Structures are given as C-alpha cells and as structure tokens.
Amino acid sequence: MTITQEAEFCIDLHCHSTASDGALPPQELVYRASDKGVTHLALTDHDTIAGLKDAASAAQELGVSLIAGTELSCLWKSHTIHIVGLDFDASDNNLNVALERQNDNRWRRARTIAEKLAKLRIEDMVEKATQKAGGDVPGRPHFARVLVDEGAVKDSAQAFKRYLGAGKAGDVKGFWPELPEVVRWITEAGGIAVLAHPRKYRLTATKLRALVGDFRQAGGRGIEVSTSGQSSGDLGFLAELCRRENLLASQGSDFHFPGAPWCELGSIMKMPDGLEPVWHHFRQPVGVPAPV
Numbered sequence: 001m002t003i004t005q006e007a008e009f010c011i012d013l014h015c016h017s018t019a020s021d022g023a024l025p026p027q028e029l030v031y032r033a034s035d036k037g038v039t040h041l042a043l044t045d046h047d048t049i050a051g052l053k054d055a056a057s058a059a060q061e062l063g064v065s066l067i068a069g070t071e072l073s074c075l076w077k078s079h080t081i082h083i084v085g086l087d088f089d090a091s092d093n094n095l096n097v098a099l100e101r102q103n104d105n106r107w108r109r110a111r112t113i114a115e116k117l118a119k120l121r122i123e124d125m126v127e128k129a130t131q132k133a134g135g136d137v138p139g140r141p142h143f144a145r146v147l148v149d150e151g152a153v154k155d156s157a158q159a160f161k162r163y164l165g166a167g168k169a170g171d172v173k174g175f176w177p178e179l180p181e182v183v184r185w186i187t188e189a190g191g192i193a194v195l196a197h198p199r200k201y202r203l204t205a206t207k208l209r210a211l212v213g214d215f216r217q218a219g220g221r222g223i224e225v226s227t228s229g230q231s232s233g234d235l236g237f238l239a240e241l242c243r244r245e246n247l248l249a250s251q252g253s254d255f256h257f258p259g260a261p262w263c264e265l266g267s268i269m270k271m272p273d274g275l276e277p278v279w280h281h282f283r284q285p286v287g288v289p290a291p292v
Helices: 025-035 053-061 094-116 125-132 142-150 156-165 179-188 205-217 231-242
Strands: 041-043 064-074 079-087 192-195 224-225 248-252
Touching: 025 041, 025 053, 041 053, 053 064, 064 094, 064 179, 064 205, 079 179, 079 248, 094 125, 094 142, 094 179, 094 224, 125 142, 142 192, 142 224, 156 231, 179 192, 179 205, 205 231, 205 248, 224 231
Parallel strands: 041 064, 192 224, 224 248
Antiparallel strands: 064 079, 079 192
C-alpha cells in the first residue's frame, strides 16, 4: 500500500511507457495512474522524453500533476547505472541533443543484441523487436517477446534467464557515457539527478557506498529510497545511506506493464521518517510544510 510522506498525496516518480520499454502508451499510463490514486507522476522513459507531450495532455485532463522525467543510462566503473532526471526544462537544447545521442546509442545496442543472439537464427530480429516497441528503439523486454513468439523460449522470464539477463549474451553494455556527464546534462537543464533503484545493481554495500559518493560528487542530489522489488532491509539500508550522504529521498514504482502487483503505479512502500523528499525541492514544490 502506498503511504507517501504527505498523506494527501500519492507520488510516483519512476515509470515507463511505450516511448521506451513500457507496455502502455503515455496517455493510457496516466489514466491508469489516476485510477490508482496517483496525484503526482513523473514519466521516466529510458533515454527519451518523447512521451511527455501525450502524457501532459492526459494529465491536464485528469488533474494529475506531471513532472518532467527521464531515466538515463550511464557507466560507473564499467557498471551500467541508471540516473533518473526530474523536474528539468524539457525544452533545454543541450539536453535534447544529449538525448538524441542516447537514442543513437540505444539503436547501436539493439543491433548488437541481435548480433549476439544470431545463433538462434531468428530472421529480422531487430525489425520484429522494433514492432514490439511500437516503432521506437527496442529494449531487452521487446527482444524477449520476440523470442517467445518465435518459440525460442516459453516466456519472457525464460528469455532473460537464458539469453538477456545479467551476464548473458544479450546483456549488452558499454554504449553509455560516464556517470558525471549524465548528471551534468540533468543539472544544467535545471533538473534534479536521482540515483535509480540502487539495490538492483547487485553491488556490495561497500561498492554501493562508493557509487553514491561519486554520484554526489558529480552533482547528484537524490536516491530512490523506495521502489519496487525491495525488501524492508533494503529500504532501511537505503534510508540510512540517504541520511549519511545528505541526499534527497525519492520513490517510484518502476512500472512497466499491468498485471505485476509488485511494481504497480502508486504501489510504493512508505519511506522511513526523517528523510527530505525530493519533491520538496521541485521548482513548484509539492507538500512543503508551512513554516511554524
């Protein structure tokens, strides 16, 4: 159940539409978010803001507050890391040029994934995956759906286990810029850089602390303390890390598709007390306590 820092709000700052690797078009995603009680939503598609215009139209219709967002891929010590950008100027020219470069990187990555899976002898794999992505750049979930359709695996879970998951042939890295550059893109566009789902990188506690330290030194301002797929132990560890590094706390479902209750829109564990929410620092702050 979602219990946000301010009980009158339901804030979800991490989700995906068909503009990247999500299953719902931006408008439908906003409709679903509204149905789930979300009052403030950031659409954070991978390395693009292509869905923001359609999402904004639906949000205005429904009275949902939409925050500009994206999730950018980068490298830190050879690890692929994701940085969520929030509340930036979506018209910033330098950011849009950087996003075009990221888009080119994603196409190169998609073609490389297909090359890595050539032994499966599936014809036109990139084209088929692109169709699954609605004409946009395909990601690993779209390749997984192609593998299912072609009978190479029984379901997407098996596709990741055999071919696309961490350390497998289709887990292609190395096409991304370094972490400080990506943080700079966000901050120079007036946004807030947030380290996405820190426990999903499978780093040791020592390495994760080093990552957070480097992220903060680069100008990063927040970390996702509460997101999908976390244990209560993860939540506590990240809350303490957030306090220790004096970072802002963010939260998000990381929603990709319906039917997965563990990552449903608005379904976020309550963040521990004593953290400073990132949404208090938006250009139009949300729920800032009145001065006493």
